[in-house]
Amino acid sequence: MIHRCDKFFTAFEELRAGIFGKIDRGVEESNLKTATVKIETNPSADNYLERALSFYKLGENKNASRDIKKMLELNNNYVPAYLLRGLTFDRNGKYEKAISDFQKCKSITQKVEFDFFIAISERKQKKK
Numbered sequence: 394m395i396h397r398c399d400k401f402f403t404a405f406e407e408l409r410a411g412i413f414g415k416i417d418r419g420v421e422e423s424n425l426k427t428a429t430v431k432i433e434t435n436p437s438a439d440n441y442l443e444r445a446l447s448f449y450k451l452g453e454n455k456n457a458s459r460d461i462k463k464m465l466e467l468n469n470n471y472v473p474a475y476l477l478r479g480l481t482f483d484r485n486g487k488y489e490k491a492i493s494d495f496q497k498c499k500s501i502t503q504k505v506e507f508d509f510f511i512a513i514s515e516r517k518q519k520k521k
Contacts, residue, residue: 416451425444438474476494479492483514488518
């Protein structure tokens with residue numbers, strides 16, 4: 394449906410873009426500090442995810458990517474890392490890489506929900 398219907402594509406893309414809602418820079422900067430302290434005491438994939446999400450929300454893709462890389466070093470099957478990396482790739486117009494990460498999420502979880510992310514990136518790739 395995403396491939397064929399412009400209204401459905403637009404609606405789903407707006408929904409996906411709004412996943413993180415309105416960003417409060419002060420809150421996210423505070424979250425970064427808190428997550429950094431957590432990482433210093435417990436460098437887990439979950440704690441890196443917390444910080445990477447704040448970096449992503451603030452548009453700091455290089456810092457988010459650094460934490461995503463660390464998450465995958467800690468756990469090569471950590472679905473949130475692949476999802477966030479896919480969103481970051483998509484945001485930067487690297488649709489082939491985004492699609493690959495969304496497919497990895499689907500492969501690990503066997504959840505068809507990731508088909509929506511794949512379809513949106515595929516459609517964006519065709520428009521490129």
